[in-house]
Amino acid sequence: MRKHVINLPDGAAMSRLLADNQMNPAGTVLHLSWKAGLSREEIAGLTWEQVAFQDGCLNLPDRSVPLDGETLAYLRRLREERESGTWVLFSERTGGAMQPESISRLARQALDAAGEKDVRLMDLRHDWILRQLETQDWATVARVSGVEVPALQARFGPLVAEHPPQARPRRETGGQVDEFKLWKVLQAE
16 A cells, blocks of 8 residues: 655745735645645636635535635635636636646646745645644544545544544534534435
């Protein structure tokens, strides 16, 4: 079995990188991967219809991803700059969705320029998942990341061992049904 290596980015370097790449395609890729945890395919397919500015989230086909204030403000500014268009990230050449390979290249160039040469685009998503696991339980992170709990535990469990999820306070649901757990039960049947 192949061991998965996660090269975590330096948070300060990433913050500088985001500040240096305002309102350009590389900045958009970095925001969506490091601050919202999207994969490159999700970034490539993201449309403005999926950005729920009122709710502060991205409505992807399989999940809803909450956005932090900085990323939400970034996307608002980006949308205001573009008066029309379907894709959040589009190809200047074709006008259509940007290809996943181009997204990887943009990320690679920006990360290299910031001295983050070992960090890959997928590492930014993994770092986002780890940051979510610092404050949320496994089920919540599974719901927002689109990764099932067993896969999360297998890949990220050793990295969060010093702060096990059961030691973190759980949010009270106020008697509400956890829709993700209900969905999983229905899927099992």
